[in-house]
Amino acid sequence: MYHRRLCGCSRYRRATLLCSANIFQFGICSDGFMQRGLDSETKKQLEEEEKKIISEEHWYLDLPELKEKESFIIEERSFMPCEDLLYGRMSFKGFNPEIEKLMIQMNSRYKKEEIEADDKMEADVSDEEMARRYESLVGTIGKKFLKKRDRHELQDEDEDENSNLRPSNVKKMFLKPQD
Amino acid sequence: AYWVDSQQKRYVPVKGDPIIGIVTAKAGDIFKVDVGGSEQASLSYLAFEGATKRNRPNVQVGDLVYGQFIVANKDMEPEMVCIDSSGRANGMGIIGHEGLLFKVSLGLIRKLLAPNCEIIQELGQLYPFEIVLGMNGRIWVKAKTVQQTLIVANILEACEHMTSEQRKQALAKLSES
DSSP: OOEEEEOSOSSOTTOEEEEOSSOEEEOOOTTOOSOTTOOHHHHHHHHHHHHHHHHHHSOOOOOOOOOOOOOOOOOOOOSHHHHTOOOSEEEETTSSHHHHHHHHHHHHHHOHHHHHHTTOOOOSSOHHHHHHHHHHHHHHHHHHTSOHHHHHHHHHHHHTTSSOOOOTTOOOOOOOOOO | OOOOOOOOSSOOOOTTOEEEEEEEEEETTEEEEEOSSSSOEEEETTSSTTOOSSSOOOOOTTOEEEEEEEEOOTTSOOEEESSOTTSOOTTOEEEOSSSEEEEOOHHHHHHHTSTTOHHHHHHHTTSOEEEEEOTTSEEEEEESSHHHHHHHHHHHHHTTTSOHHHHHHHHHHHHHO
């Protein structure tokens, strides 16, 4: 049997339900009305149609693609980098010692070669002494992280340097008193 | 790099230029500073080393400040600060009360600040003195006596029109007397 049922609003005549005995077919409405049973394919078709309509309506320039030319000109309004000008505050013959220090500091920023030459500074502590200190340092800090038993053993070891060292793996078990 | 070297007296604020300004007004949180351009520059009271909201810098109207521009274009009012990008003063800030401020052309300033400037070196051997050069054509000089200050100022102003020989002659005369 062939029924024709109109949906709620009379406006959407396209969305009529055509139902035969077994098959329900929904009419395609362009704005997505009655989308319950639409397949993904039909959805895609709808979207494509919408896009076509929209792009036809939009105006666009019918020009070939224009590339922006990379300009190699950088505009710099200050004179400072052009002529490598010195620092503006100066003092002569010790009139203002702070400014004289500053003069050396600021003007040496331009001449970086001097800074690179001063890499090796005189060390207060010699390398050998440094190594010795580090050796003992590692030991003292390592002791901090030992467990109490180990710390105790370590202490005894140090005391009994002259006598034989006790084997450190002996477990302290209960010793039965001799009769 | 190419640049156009021109002789001019009128200064146009440029970002990053160190300049000497005269404080003309105090308006709440900012100072209005005359830098010799078309507009007065603004200087915030926090733009000094070690300045906080409670610890305000001691700047009065009529003080000289040495700072640099952080904003300077033709569409906006120029703004200057007296600290550098890391927050240190680096010699910028209020310039002392004594000394003499005078104006020269911009070309002379650039000549004086060139890396191998003979004028400054020769002058430096004459007397002990202190000098601050602003890119806006202003020079501030301070020496031990008023006379020495005036001598240095006159030489710097006249340097523009003297040849190097004339200058050396003048300096030789001075060092004799």
